[in-house]
Amino acid sequence: MTPPPRSAEQRKQDTLQRLRHDVDAWVATAGDESPYLVPLSFLWDGETLLLSTATASPTARNLLKTGRTRVCVGLTRDVVVVEGTVEAVPGTEIDQATGDAFAAACGFDPRASKAPYHYFRVRPVLIQAWREANELEGRDVMRDGRWIVPG
Known part of the structure; x- marks a missing residue:
């Protein structure tokens, strides 16, 4: 039996819980190449998701x-x-505190890689x-970058 649908307030709470505590996500991008889907770790700072991937990867190329x-x-x-929307930051330009927080949350420090990496700050426009x-x-809990449910 399917449980009844959650209230908008509960969906927002559950969404924030997942963003705060999950570590991995599927990231979809598209560009001149075929659409690309890849699992990446992320850090939620309360307003944006921070991702990181090798600068030469299809994901990074598409995001850039x-x-x-x-x-x-x-x-x-x-x-x-x-x-x-995505803001790109070269791995060599990420501030120490943000790089440390990402490494601690994700168990991976791109700054230690020999290959160039970028960080990508994803600012939500729509959350479902x-x-x-x-x-x-x-299903929409955020539209146009604003939470539908206050609080």
């Missing part, structure tokens, strides 16, 4: 070209989908959250 991504966090039947078909209606 388009400045947009779609990120999925969670399970198929408990997913948070984030569409956002749903578990079952009965939650498709009302």
Whole structure:
């Protein structure tokens, strides 16, 4: 039996919980190449997701070209989908505190790599959250970069 749909307030709370505590996400990009989907670790700072990948990767090339991504966090039947704009920061220019926080949260420090890396700060424009078909209606918890539910 499918549980009843969550309230908008509960969906927002569950979304923030997932963003604060999950570490991995599926990151979708597109550019001149074919669409690309890759798992990456992330750090949520309360406003943005911070990702990092090798500068030469298709993901980095697409993010640098388009400045947009779609990120999925969670399970198929408990997913948070984030569409956002991207700010790129070369790995050599990331501030120490941010680099340290990313490494501690993700268990990986791109600054230690011999290959060049970029960090990508994803600013959400749209966030959706749903578990079952009965939650498709009302799945938007953020639109135009603003939480729909206050608080």
